Amino acid sequence: MLSNLNVVSLYLDPQIRDWVLFPITLVMILVGILRHYVVILLQSPPKKLSRAAIREQRALVHSQVLRATSTNSPVPESFYKSISQNLSQAFTAGTYLKDGPPQGDAPSTPPNPLSDPNAMDGMMAGMKTQMVMMVPQMVIMGWINFFFQGFVLIKLPFPLTLGFKSMLQRGIETPDMDVRWVSSLSWYFLNFFGLNGLYRLILGGDNAADAARDMATPFAAGVPQAPGQAQDYNKLLIAEKDNLELAEGLYSWVGKDVEQRVLRRYGKFPPSS
Amino acid sequence: MDLPSALQKLSIYRSRNTRASQETFDKGLLVLKGNGLKKLGDEGWAFLEQLALAAIDVGRLDIADRCLQLLTEKFPGSPRVDCLNGIRKEVTESPEAALAYYNQLLEADPVNVAFWKRKISVLRRIGRIDEAVDELIELLDTFYTDVEGWLELADIYSSCHQYTSSLQSLSHVLLLAPQNPFYVLRFAETAYTAGDVPLAIKSFLNVIDMADSDEDAPIEQVPSGFQVRAWLGIKLCSRRLLQERRLPSPSQTPVPEHLQLIDELATERLKTVYAGRDKSDKEAHEILEWLSRG
Helix, strand or coil, X not given: CHHHHHHHHCCCCHHHHHHHHHHHHHHHHHHHHHHHHHHHHHCCCCCCCCHHHHHHXXXXXXXXXXXXXXXXXXXXXXXXXHHHXXXXXXXXXXXXXXXCCCCCCCCCCCCCCCCCHHHHHHHHHHHHHHHHHHXXXXXXXXXXXXXXXXXXXXXXXCXXXXXXXXXXXXXXXXXXXXXXXXXXXXXXXHHHHHCHHHHHHHHCCCCCCCHHHHHHCCCCCCCCCCHHHCCCHHHHHXXXXXXXXXXXXXXXECCCCHHHHHHXXXXXXXXXX | CCHHHHHHHHHHHHHHCCCCHHHHHHHHHHHHHCCHHHHHCXXXXXXXXXXXXXXXXXXXXXXXXXXXXXXXXHCCCCHHHHHHHHHHHHHHCCHHHHHHHHHHHHHHCCCCHHHHHHHHHHHHHCCCHHHHHHHHHHHHHHCCCCHHHHHHHHHHHHHCCCHHHHHHHHHHHHHHCCCCHHHHHHHHHHHHHCCCHHHHHHHHHHHHHHHCXXXXXXXXXXXXXXXXXXXXXXXXXXXXXXXXXXXXXXXXXXXXXXXXXXXHHHHHHHHHHHCCCCCCCHHHHHHHHHHHHC
């Protein structure tokens, strides 16, 4: 009875609904859509790699293909050995590296992302999208804080426990108001995290409108490989050499006793021998 | 033939990469005349590419030019259309001009495999084999997983009688596509040509092993297609090995055991293939005679 009275006791001006609740929601949706198109405009086409860079990236594939079948390899032993040893030598000598074999005994330092122009470009692209994410959100939040601070906008149609108070009534310091009332700032946050589904509906699955996702992964936005983690291929290839040796130990040719298998299948051989 | 069935056939050709140029061309023309392009929607562009290639193949350059024009209008600057344009150039212009065109494209985009491969094929066609091989090796060193490229390299080597190098290229093909018995058969035949009989017989046996591993009682089946070829290969090898056990094997492959049994099995299998045929079949007659000589 008491709670019923409480509910009845608070009436919201319909003007709040028309001039605050709907505008906030609409503005957030529109900004999200705008952002999607701005990000598309900002995206530079993927940089074309040079032949040497692709060769370096794909060097590992050689040995992976070789190793994948090594326990039952389709190639005879002498061919397998020559491929395997050639690869080992090339990996040790660093002939697959983009910048040629490493010089002398210089300690192999991890590549500095700031010195590589390609990585720098990637980082800049990340920063740009990041800016497009952050600036409008800050502006909207400022707008809400300035004009609608302390507004109660909406009542949820279901009861909630007290724990949700800080989530739903941010900006209103009332200890005993029903948790179902939502403040303007909280409405903003609900929209911020909850509009992704709507964007997906409007813009398709692969959209750039969702702000919450980019908050989780700064800098990496839109860049397939985080530039800070540039691979040290020299180390990778030298490590792969050990794998090659291991695979060579496990090697056996699929044709090793193929004649016995064939003869057995055709019944020329007692099956158990 | 009506439009829907032509469209269906064409899309099957597209997905299987079949090069049935004349049929593709006839059906494609039907579609083009029957205004099927609009019906295809986005698929229409792939169809135009297919038709252009088929038209170039059968020498109807007017149709090819029409397709190319439509494609160029829709996708200006697309590498795929550029490549088609290059193929079109290869027909009427000198190979040098086509080569210059591909070189220019490669300069702008050095890692485009399609341009690179066209350039190699032009080089091969005008007889600059050494350059073609160099380019192809560089391509394969960068894009290792390109089975087509390795097969081409093997083919170039065998056309120059470099059978050992050809075998090496084919061994990469086997690594990349270990499930394909046709490649194993090719490996075996190349090994036989290279004079490595023990390796050849092992590889032929591998083909048989791969081909019938999903049958319950292979002894009751009549071998067909490439299996006959493999059995013929086995018979050839086993006969030579029985005459002279110490044939050289550059790959140090051991001679299989139970050679006599293998030889008998191959003879028996081949007899099941050819014995049932007509007496007037000259090929069967000769093979049966050859078998009885062993």
